[in-house]
Amino acid sequence: MWLFTLALRNLFRHRSRTLLTGLAIAASFALVALHMHFEYGSWNQRIRGSVEAVSGHLVVQHPDRADDPQVEYVVSRSAEVSGALQRTFPEARVLRRAQVGGLLASPRNTSPLFVSGIEPDREAQVTRIDDLFQDADAARAALDSAPEPTREALQREAERGLGSWLEPQDLRGIVIGAPVARTLEVELGDRVVLMAQVGDELQSIPLVVRGIYSTGIDRADAVVAYTTLQAVQPLLVDPKTGEPVPDPAHQVAVHFEHERGLDALAARAAQAVDRSDLSTLTWRQAMPTLLRQMEVDRSFGIILHVFIGLIVVVVIFTTLLMSALERTREIGLLMALGMRPKHIRAMFWAEAALLGLGGTVAGFVLHLPFYAFLAYVGIDLGDMIAGSSDIAGVVFDPVMRAEFDPDALFYYGPFTFLLTLLASIGPAYKASRLTPVDAMRHT
C-alpha cells in the first residue's frame, strides 16, 4: 500500500507531465473504443439488414446456394417447407423468396437488375421498403395542412414512395427504384417486361409498375426491384429438363425476435423440413462472404489498435524513463535505506499502473459523449458507401450508428492497462540496476 502511496505522490510531483501522459492514454483508449463501437454498430446494422432481406436468422435452401447463388438452385414445394417451419416456430415470421437477375425493359429503354420475388404481406413484416410507401402516403396527406417550415421535409418524404406496395395476389405487379424508373422512362401503371435467361432460352414476364421507391441510395435503388414470388416462379425451372419445378423459391427464411440458440433452432428446423435435398443454415452459414468481410475489417481494426497502442507505449516509456533519470539520486537513497531492486521496480510499475488505470478510466469517461453522438445521431455516409450498401439487393440505412461493443471495455481496457505496464518495464529495470553509491553521487 505504501508503494502505491509513494507512486501516486511521485506522479503528482510533475502534474502537467502526468496529466499530459494520462491524456495520451485516455485519448488512445477513447479513439480505439469509439472505433470499436462504430465498427460494431455498422456491422450489426449490415448484419441485421442482411438477416432481414437476405437470409433470415435461419434459411432453408439448396445446399450449393450459399457459395454460388445460381438461379437453378431452388427449393421445390416451398409452401410445404414454409408451412412446416411455421408450425414448428409459430412465433417466428417465415417467408419465401426468389431472386432473379435479368433485364427490365420498357418501350424506351432497358435496365439490368435483380428482381426479388417475395410474399408481400410477409415481407412487409421484416423489411422496410413497404414503409416508404406508407410514410409517403402519410406525408402526402399531411402536406396540404402542414406549416411552411415542414413542407419541404414532407415533400421529400412523399417522393420516397409513389404508388403502393405489392398486394399478395398480384401476379403482374412490380415495385422499382426511382433510378430504374428514370432509366426506363416509366411511371406508375406503365408496362415493363422482365427478361431472364432460363436454361438456353430467354424468357419474358410482362409486369406493371405499381410503385416507385427511393431509399436515398440511388446506386442501390438502381439494381433492385420487387415482385411477387408467383410472378417469378415460371423462371425457376429444372435446369436439366427445362420442366417447371413445383412451387419453387430460392429460400424459405425464418425470422425470430432474437438470435439466441440459433444452432439448436437450426437443428429443429432441419428436422421439421426433413428434406435431404435442402440444407438448413444459420445466417452465419448462409452468408459466409459477409462474415469474411467482417473478419477482414476486424483484423484491420486490430492492426490499427496495436499501432495506437504502440504510440501509448512510447509516450509512457519516455515519461517513466525521464522520471527515472530525474530521480536517480533519490532512487539511490531509497536503496541505501533498504529498498530492494524489486521494490524499485514495483514502485515504477505501480506508477505505470496508476497512470494506466487513471488514463483508461478517463478515456472511458471522455469517449461517452462522443459515443452517445455516434449512437443516437450517427454519421450519414450516404453515397460514400452506396457501392457497398447493398448485398444481393439488400439496402442499408446510410446513417451508420455506433453500438456499445463490450470488447472495448473488456478487451481494450485491460490491453491499454497492460501496455502501460509493458512500457514501464525498461525504465523500472534501468532504475533498479543502479548501485546506491553511484546513484547518490548523481547530480
Place this chain on the structure above:
Amino acid sequence: MPIVTVRGLSRTYTRGEHKVHALREVDLDIEAGEFTALMGPSGSGKTTLLNLIGGLDAPTAGSVVVEGTDLAQLSAGARSDLRRERLGFVFQAYNLIPVLSAAENAEFVLALRGVPAAERRERAHAVLAQVGLKGLEDRRPGQLSGGQQQRVAVARALAGNPAVILADEPTANLDSTTGHDLIELMRELNTRDGATFIFATHDPKVLDAARRVIRLVDGEIDEDNRK
C-alpha cells in the same frame, strides 16, 4: 565481539587511465555503543569507508563484517535487507524523500520492514518528538529548515532501532547552533539508548563530542584515539 570489523579493506576507483586509491588495507574494529568520528582531509577516504561499512559500495579487496555477517558474501538484495534491518544512515545533504511528510520519512524504513501502519506511525511520532520535531510531523521536506530536515533524517535513522548509525558529515550544511544541537541530540541517544554512531566529519564540534576519533590520511588510518 566488535559490531563492525574491517580487515584489509581497500577501494580503488578508476578515473580514465588513472587509479585512485581511496582506501588502502584498512583494519578497524568498532565496538557496540561507540561514538566514533572519522576525520581527515577531503579525499582521505572517510565517506568511502562509511559507504563500504554500510554496504552501499563494494570493496576492491578486504572485508567488512557487520554483526558477524561478511558483506562480501551477500547479494545486492541481501545487502539491502541488512541496511534496512540493522543500519541507519544520515547523509550530508539531508536526503529526505521529497514527496513524503516528516512522519512518513521517519517511518519509511519501518514500512519497508512491513511493520503495521499504526505501529510505525506511533514510532515515527515518538522519534520525531525525540529529535524536537513534535508538531511538524505532517510537513514535507520543502516546508522544513535545513536543521529540521537533518533532524528528520536522524529520526529516520533511529526509528528502526538499528545496530549502527552511519552519519556522513551530518552537520556540514547546518549553522553552528543547529549543528551543535544535532550533535548533542545524537550524543544523548548514544548515551541513553546505546546506539552505535560512526561519523565522517570535519566539524570540530563533532570531534569534541566523539569518544573515539580515527584520523584518515590518503586512505590509511593515521591515528586512532580513544578519549
